[in-house]
Amino acid sequence: MYRIAMKKLLKWKESKRRKPLIIEGARQVGKTWLMKEFGQQAYSDTVYINFDSNSRMADLFASDLNTDRLIMGLELYAGRKIDPDNTLLIFDEVQEVPRALASLKYFYENAPQYHIVCAGSLLGIALHEGTSFPVGKVSFLKLYPLSFKEFLMATDKERFADLLDKQDFEMITNFKQTYIDALKQYYFVGGMPEAVQSFAEDKDFNEVRVIQKRILAAYEQDFSKHAPNEIVPKIRMLWNSIPSQLAKENKKFIYGLVREGARAKEYETAIMWLSDCGLVHKINRVNGAGLPLKAYEDLKAFKLFVLDVGLLSCMAGLRQRTLLDGNDLFVEFKGALTEQYVCQQLKTIEDLGVYYYTNDRGSCEVDFIIDTGEQVIPVEVKAEVNRRAKSLKTYREKFSPDVCVRTSMADFKREDWLINLPLYAIGTLTKFPLV
Incomplete structure (x- = not known):
């Protein structure tokens, strides 16, 4: 299924000033599919992490948000090395672990070489309620039903x-x-x-x-x-x-x-x-x-x-x-x-x-x-x-x-x-x- 948003994702990948990307949209408009399809089309490897009911990820992000430590934890979880140039990191249902959202600031500032896309069906609510997320340190993409x-x-x-x-x-x-x-x-x-x-x-x-x-x-x-x-x-x-x-x-x-x-x-x-x-x-x-x-x-x-x-x-x-x-x-x-x-x-x-x-x-x-x-x-x-x-x-x-x-x-x-x-x-x- 063709989604016009794919063009925007490819443009984001090539951007010199790339920031971690948050995809907003209602449940079941195709956010997860789009992120995985993007990983398949544009990267040699994809590490997909769903934060919903994921105690291991909640624990990983609970202590300090040092990016080297987080990458090591993500590599242990995925069972393989994360190559910053060729791996897409997908954080799905990211609103379930608010500190994972907060970590995007540190990835942007200290480890901008990593390609990170995030989504969550109730992300809009989490952001509105003032979940600590990095203003100015992330990009947004809105996904709607098919036009x-x-x-x-x-x-x-x-x-x-x-x-x-x-x-x-x-x-x-x-x-x-x-x-x-x-x-x-x-x-x-x-x-x-x-x-x-x-x-x-x-x-x-x-x-x-x-x-x-x-x-x-x-x-x-x-x-x-x-x-x-x-x-x-x-x-x-x-x-x-x-x-x-x-x-x-x-x-x-x-x-x-x-x-x-x-x-x-x-x-x-x-x-x-x-x-x-x-x-x-x-x-x-x-x-x-x-x-x-x-x-x-x-x-x-x-x-x-x-x-x-x-x-x-x-x-x-x-x-x-x-x-x-x-x-x-x-x-x-x-x-x-x-x-x-x-x-x-x-x-x-x-x-x-x-x-x-x-x-x-x-x-x-x-x-x-x-x-x-x-x-x-x-x-x-x-x-x-x-x-x-x-x-x-x-x-x-x-x-x-x-x-x-x-x-x-x-x-x-x-x-x-x-x-x-x-x-x-x-x-x-x-x-x-x-x-």
């Missing part, structure tokens, strides 16, 4: 993925039905590696649902096992409310939908926990359009999306026929699934700030406002071929952005101030000149 492009590649459509990269929209439009069919499949299957692999091999939608239910059950177990007891019920209620939150016309998160009379203060910790786990994307509202957009954030208003479109369709109980045949029952939820899909693709684009906009009266809402670092681009999402862009026009009249993007099932078209970008090509948003 639509990676899904095309995993399902034997590499040429179609390449075509999107080349942005040959004349050719793309000729084959648009292939993209539309693949997109409908992606709405159902999503990008969790196990679900994608199963679908690529067997094309069995029922088996995909079984896998997704198992993943969702594992997340629920994580709530009980790892979250503080007093917020577990709140996490559960909040997590289960997301499909109904997204099904609303206005997708702003409403605490009252979680529980009648609920207040922000009660649920802030639960949202932070889900966000630190990588299970939700919190997209904040902005009330302005200058750079950087972060300066215009309204922290009280936000939308919550889950990490994967396939998991959302599973949570909502969408059936394969409803989704793939365009059944009427699906109309209500189609906008929610489409917006979830777009959010997920935007999140995989590096160094992109993702927000949404509503004016103070609530009469104008733009689904996503993105900050590329150089320009602000409003993006309106339509589930069908809808040509209306009322909110975009209102936004443009007020803020005069260089360009606006409407993404829908319509073909690519560049008009005066508006780019119509097909939903299946939204991942290419930052790749072509938008001015």
Whole structure:
């Protein structure tokens, strides 16, 4: 299975200023597989250490963090010599031994010749809680579920993925039905590696649902096992409310939908926990359009999306026929699934700030406002071929952005101030000149 993150890992390996690398991401997005595959492709040897319930490693890192002593201990554990130039050291579930995280500072300062990558399914929480980790002494890489492009590649459509990269929209439009069919499949299957692999091999939608239910059950177990007891019920209620939150016309998160009379203060910790786990994307509202957009954030208003479109369709109980045949029952939820899909693709684009906009009266809402670092681009999402862009026009009249993007099932078209970008090509948003 091809992962775009592999390119970033290879670049990291060759970097002269290489630091120990921490891979962040939710459980089951493929972090362990990626690290091992990277070791196999780029190194002559890999030493893999899982810190979960590993008392020997806990003991090794418990005393002083002298790097020579640690390397000797790791060599004894692995049963072989560690060659700094040709061995990849993998620390998995590293949050289970916080001192192993702290040791990365000393590896960077005193033994930078060693190649170390780390990951952990609940690493985000450990870092947020102030686990002593070396600020400025490590690099980070975020891993998400497979993007639509990676899904095309995993399902034997590499040429179609390449075509999107080349942005040959004349050719793309000729084959648009292939993209539309693949997109409908992606709405159902999503990008969790196990679900994608199963679908690529067997094309069995029922088996995909079984896998997704198992993943969702594992997340629920994580709530009980790892979250503080007093917020577990709140996490559960909040997590289960997301499909109904997204099904609303206005997708702003409403605490009252979680529980009648609920207040922000009660649920802030639960949202932070889900966000630190990588299970939700919190997209904040902005009330302005200058750079950087972060300066215009309204922290009280936000939308919550889950990490994967396939998991959302599973949570909502969408059936394969409803989704793939365009059944009427699906109309209500189609906008929610489409917006979830777009959010997920935007999140995989590096160094992109993702927000949404509503004016103070609530009469104008733009689904996503993105900050590329150089320009602000409003993006309106339509589930069908809808040509209306009322909110975009209102936004443009007020803020005069260089360009606006409407993404829908319509073909690519560049008009005066508006780019119509097909939903299946939204991942290419930052790749072509938008001015």
